[in-house]
Amino acid sequence: MKDRRSILSTMWIFVVLNYLYCDVAGLMDARLLTQYLSGVVDGWEMSESFLFSAGVLMEISISMVLLSKILRYKLNRTFNIVAGTITTLVQVSTLFGGFTSYYLFFSVIEIAATAFIVWYALTWKEHLSF
DSSP states (O other): OOOHHHHHHHHHHHHHHHHHHHHHHHHTOHHHHHHHHHTEETTEEOOHHHHHHHHHHHHHHHHHHHHHHHSOHHHHHHHHHHHHHHHHHHHHHGGGSOOOHHHHHHHHHHHHHHHHHHHHHHTOOOOOOO
C-alpha cells in the first residue's frame, strides 16, 4: 500500500514548485515587471499587508509539506482537506481578473493538484494494524 503521507507531502512540494516558477516567469514578463517595480499590479497595491497575506497563503502550502509527513491520521487528513480547499479556492479566485496564458497554464496545474490533494485526503481511510 502506498504511504499517503508521502504522496500528500510530495503533492504539496509539486504545488509549491509550480507557485514559485509561475512567479519567476512573471518576473520575466516586462509588462508585469514594470508593474512590480511601480508597486501596483493589475490595480492591486503591493502593500505590506497584501504581501503579508500572500506570505501566509504560501506558508500554508509550504507547511503542509512537513505536516503531511508528521501529523497523525485524523489531524493529517483534516489539515490536508482544509489546506487543499483553501488553496484551491484562492487559486480559482485569481482567474476572475486579467491573466496571461502562462499564468492560466500554471493555475490549471495548481488547481488540479490541490483538488487532487483534497480528494486523496477525503478518500483516506485509517489503516489499523493488529
